[in-house]
Amino acid sequence: MIEIRHLRTLQALRHTGSLAAAAAQLHQTQSALSHQFSDLEQRLGFRLFVRKSQPLRFTPQGEILLQLAEQVLPQIQQALQACHEPHQTSLRIAIECHSCIQWLTPALDIFRQSWPQVAMDFKSGVTFDPQPALQQGELDIVLTSDILPRSGLHYVPMFDFEVRLVLAPDHPLAQAKTITPEDLAQEVLMIYPVQRQRLDIWRHFLQPAGVSPTLKSVDNTLLLVQMAAARMGIAALPHWVVESFERQGLIVTKTPGDGLWSRLYAAVREGEQRQPVIDAFIRSARLHACNHLPFVRDASCHPLPVS
Numbered sequence: 001m002i003e004i005r006h007l008r009t010l011q012a013l014r015h016t017g018s019l020a021a022a023a024a025q026l027h028q029t030q031s032a033l034s035h036q037f038s039d040l041e042q043r044l045g046f047r048l049f050v051r052k053s054q055p056l057r058f059t060p061q062g063e064i065l066l067q068l069a070e071q072v073l074p075q076i077q078q079a080l081q082a083c084h085e086p087h088q089t090s091l092r093i094a095i096e097c098h099s100c101i102q103w104l105t106p107a108l109d110i111f112r113q114s115w116p117q118v119a120m121d122f123k124s125g126v127t128f129d130p131q132p133a134l135q136q137g138e139l140d141i142v143l144t145s146d147i148l149p150r151s152g153l154h155y156v157p158m159f160d161f162e163v164r165l166v167l168a169p170d171h172p173l174a175q176a177k178t179i180t181p182e183d184l185a186q187e188v189l190m191i192y193p194v195q196r197q198r199l200d201i202w203r204h205f206l207q208p209a210g211v212s213p214t215l216k217s218v219d220n221t222l223l224l225v226q227m228a229a230a231r232m233g234i235a236a237l238p239h240w241v242v243e244s245f246e247r248q249g250l251i252v253t254k255t256p257g258d259g260l261w262s263r264l265y266a267a268v269r270e271g272e273q274r275q276p277v278i279d280a281f282i283r284s285a286r287l288h289a290c291n292h293l294p295f296v297r298d299a300s301c302h303p304l305p306v307s
Contacts (some may be wrong), residue, residue, distance in 0.1 A: 004076065006040055007069035009033065013049065014066055017056050091277055094123040094130035097264060098192045099241040101220050104143070107288040111281050118277055128135040140278060142267040147199055154273045155265040157299030158286050163200050163260040164230045164253035166235040166242055174232075174252045181209035181257070188233035189222050193217045200262045201236035225251060231300060238262075239295040263299050 012022040030205065041047055045159035057161040058066060088278045108120055123130065124141055130142045135152060147155050165184075173183060184206065196215060198201045206212065216233055218224040225242060228235050229250045236256065245251050265280045273279065290298045 002040075002065065002068075004073075006036075007073055009036065010048065010062070010066050011073060012068045014054065014058070019056075019186050021180050025288045074104075081296070089117065090119040090121055090140075091281060092123055092138070093123045093281075094133065094139050096142060096146060096194075096198075098219075099238055100143050100223075100264070102241070102283070102295055103289050104279060106292075107285040110288055111284045114284070118203070128307060131267060134269065137220065137269075138260055140268065140272075141281065144267050145200070145262050145264055152270050153267045155267050156273055156282050158264040158282070159293070159295075159296040160242055160261055160263050160268055160287050161238040161296045163236050164239045164242065165201075165256050166230045166237050166251050166253055168229050169249065169252050171231065172211045173233070173253075173254065174282050176254065179256055181206050181211040184213045184234070185211050187213045188216050189213045190216045190218045190227060190233040190235045191291060192224075193219050199236070200260055201256065205256050205260055218231065236260075240293040243294045265299075280281065 009026065012025045013019065016022045016025055019033060019037075022031050023030040026033065037048060042165065045063075046061045048058045048065065049059060050057045056285065077113075093104075093108075095101065104122075108122070112118075112120060123133070128154065130139055131144065131146070131148055131153065133139045134142045143158070144155075165173070165179060173179055176183065189201070191199055218227060218235075221237070221241060224235050224237070225245050227233060227243075239253060242251060242253055245252055266279055267283070268275075268282075273282075286300065290296060
């Protein structure tokens with residue numbers, strides 16, 4: 001059966017005029033190319049060109065296949081080019097990181113300047129459980145710190161950030177040099193309305209020590225910070241989120257234990273991370289975050305710190 005490589009070889013033979021020159025153009029030995037033609041002619045049952053003719057002369061059957069090559073090869077090349085062009089006209093994004101909206105909005109605006117033909121759709125309605133929606137094709141990208149094993153999703157590292165305890169300036173722990181899990185046992189820990197197992201402070205700091213403080217759900221970052229400043233509880237938030245409040249003296253932040261780091265990922269369906277629009281957005285969003293957020297590190301360049 002005729003293969004694409006055979007058509008390319010016939011075309012090279014026509015353009016160069018000799019078996020030796022065609023072999024050189026195709027980066028093959030003349031012997032290998034001659035063997036390829038002999039094998040093909042044997043399977044087809046007819047000759048494709050006259051050996052040792054000067055100039056090289058194709059048989060009628062060879063001319064027919066050469067015409068096929070001239071028609072088919074350009075079409076294949078055009079199709080391959082089209083496959084690499086961005087056909088995606090929309091990008092549906094959701095976040096599992098409550099605080100990410102602070103930098104995601106300007107990141108979206110920057111992306112639109114380079115990709116004005118792509119309609120951006122921010123799916124806030126599935127904010128707290130978007131990964132199943134991503135699996136089912138309802139979303140294109142989810143920004144998350146949680147990796148679902150064997151999910152059929154691919155997780156692209158975005159940036160690493162430190163989780164800090166947020167306290168009122170006059171809170172007793174605000175002056176502590178070291179904070180242990182036991183120090184939080186009698187505190188009210190204010191958290192976003194998510195399962196506690198999804199919280200880094202719970203999984204990596206409190207639970208291993210068997211400490212279970214009282215939990216209070218607060219669904220707004222600004223309100224959470226204000227409540228912490230008013231001694232209504234404490235919180236654990238990314239350092240970059242509360243840096244400006246700390247500079248104003250509204251709150252203080254402390255390192256839990258020896259330090260607690262987390263990583264933000266862009267989750268996409270496996271195999272789609274190389275899609276031009278998706279790849280461009282991830283790169284643009286990562287660059288914007290790493291250039292503008294304090295106390296974060298590009299996760300594509302650094303191993304995740306040990307917490």
